[in-house]
Amino acid sequence: MAVPKKIADEAKKLREKINYHNYRYYVLDSPEISDPEYDRLFRRLVELEGKYPELVSPDSPTQRVGAAPLEEFGSVRHMFPMLSLNNAFEAAELREFDRRVKTFADLPQDEVVTYVAELKIDGLATCLRYEDGLLASAATRGDGMVGEDVTQNVKTIKTIPLRWLRGALPGTVEVRGEVYMQRSEFERINKEQEAKGEPIFANPRNAAAGSVRQLDSRITAKRHLNFFAYELRAASPPFPSHWESLECLKRAGFPVNPHSKKITGVEQVAAYCLDWQERQSELDYNVDGVVVKVNDVATQDRAGWVSRSPRWAVAYKFPAEEAVTVVREIQASVGRTGVLTPVAIMDPVFVDGSTVQRATLHNEDELRRKDVRIGDTVVIRKAGDVIPEVVRVLPEKRTGKEKKFTFPSKCPICGEPVVRPEGEVAHRCLNPACPAQVRGNIEHWGSRNALNIDHLGEQTVNLLVAEGLVKDVADVYTLTKERVRDLERFAEKSADNLIRAIENSRRPPLAKFIFGLGIRHVGEHVADVLADHFGTVEKFLQASAEDLSQVPEVGPVIAESVAEYVRSPRSRALIEKLLRVGVEPQPVRSAAAKGGAFAGKTVVFTGGLSTMTRQEAERLVKEQGGRASSSVSKETDYVVAGDKPGSKYDKAVKLGVSVLSEQEFLKKAGRPGH
DNA sequence: AGGCCTCGAGTTCA
DNA sequence: CTCGAGGCCT
Secondary structure, three states: OOOOHHHHHHHHHHHHHHHHHHHHHHHOOOOOOOHHHHHHHHHHHHHHHHHOHHHOOOOOHHHHHOOOOOOOOOEEEOOOOOOOOEEEOOHHHHHHHHHHHHHHOOOOOOOOOEEEEEEEEOOEEEEEEEEOOEEEEEEEOOOOOEEEEOHHHHOOOOOOOOEOOOOOOOOEEEEEEEEEOOHHHHHHHHHHHHHOOOOOOOOHHHHHHHHHOOOOHHHHHHOOOEEEEEEEEEOOOOOOEHHHHHHHHHHHOOOOOOOOEEEEOHHHHHHHHHHHHHHHHHOOOOEEEEEEEEOEHHHHHHHOEEOOEEOOEEEEEOOOOEEEEEEEEEEEEEOOOOEEEEEEEEEEEEEOOEEEEEEEOOOHHHHHHHOOOEOOEEEEEEEOOOEEEEEEEOHHHOOOOOEOOOOOOEOOOOOOEEEOOOOOOOEEEOOOOOHHHHHHHHHHHHOOOOOOOOOOOHHHHHHHHHOOOOOOHHHHHHOOHHHHHOOOOOOHHHHHHHHHHHHOOOOOEHHHHHHHHOOOOOOHHHHHHHHHHHOOHHHHHOOOHHHHHOOOOOOHHHHHHHHHHHHOHHHHHHHHHHHHOOOOOEOOOOHHHHOOOOOOOEEEEEOEOOOOOHHHHHHHHHHOOOEEEOOOOOOOOEEEEOEOOOHHHHHHHHHOOEEEEHHHHHHHOOOOOO
């Protein structure tokens, strides 16, 4: 049944009206009409949409109430990676930042730079994608490249425009900002949770995070989340300054933090930071610092990037919440490599959202520097919001009964001797058969970045090893459902899950296989490099120290460690056993053979890249069949000169090697405008 | 030789 | 996130 034109027009008008009043009410906090009037408009729209379901458009305000629960979140790739910022903890570091900006942007040191300072809201970084002004998707930060699709949930946030009110930019743009929960709302929700006998949230950030990651967006709708926009990104930068982007966002109807300020000169910036450090409690939301950005986009571009963070922005962090507790014991925990790590066991204390009881002391040197003793009263805080850290000892609380910790001379797990090798800080148990190492190796094999075997976590591994079912990683593949099911805590279903997860891991890419072996100095990255270089397990097993040191990024230490590993009868036996029980590492399909823009070519990068990290660029070269090297020689085919190229550029010119700009490189790789 | 950047390995709690 | 250490550039 076609919708009569008159009705369609009315619905459209209603949507626009409601969206406008929404904005007046929620963003500007100055409604033009009364609540009953608003409700009348809303009910009329619901009525029309009920009668003619085809009227429901994605930007209809009725879509904000939440939809049926999802099975799981999809994933969304960000147009531009969401990167992290360098931190500053005091004014001196802000001045240092200012100095670096000028150095790298080729400005005289007496130049006064204009910055934009914005409160750093303690919430969840979120990326909204708009297509021709219409909200298309919303994603969490995730790993910076790919986030979770939380569109349904974000639509319930009333201050986020489903369609730009005015000045919509054409094409695809990303609006980034922080989803947060006001303190008052947090308290309201916790009271509600308490009344329902449900667990309460530790802090507003956790409450916001929990609400955004609700599979049932109807629940999210009931938690009144909020949003501040702070970044606008499009294929080509739409404005010459950051401040103008913020103004555009405001015009479009986004809430932009009212305390954001354009500031001239680093001294004024420092004053702003210190001012808000004092006044943060005046706000109805938590802030953990101030973000400072160079205002002028051209200056930003000249200042460039260091690996994954921009040189033109910095996060000034307010001092973290601290707590005082007592160290009752210091334990040495043994990791999979045999390293003994001292861990302080403390009286439980509540800091920044959770109760903390343990904190790593890293190693002997660190422990000495901080001079932590058993019985000491210490100040602790969360490093980066999660990991507890001992900040300092309070020596005035000492009674004289405190005991210094001495590293055990025998491994606490297997009783074999512990040594601290010359020139290293780590204490090690050298016994490869030490249960801690055996368990650790199996756990590592199953871990997410190695063979990714679900359900093979710490608990399960402990049990399997204790029961004698598994002595090494190869034994994992001889497990049967019947044998697992007979274990305690394992019923039909969980046994099934485990066995299936193991079966799914039988054909890993060579790189994952090598990483999973847990060879010393071979982490994810080096494993990747080795797999690409050797291509098959057979070739890898024949590698000599000399072959290995030819591999870029592999120096003498890694070469020796790997050579030792592949020649050791113990590890050869293990690998043979793995192959025998049916693990088939997949040879690397040579990109060179497949052809590609850089087939058989060697590419070297110099200077900073603006649209991707060095690593990503190197991966791109590899995907296209080429090899990324780090030094220029006559074997080099291309040198890609980014921002501020170094001596490699000069060398390329001298040797007559072709030099590409970043844009030319991207074009060649088939990713123009990436 | 010294400095910078990246990588590896260990860690916490819910 | 932390520290330590390996590799490469200057």
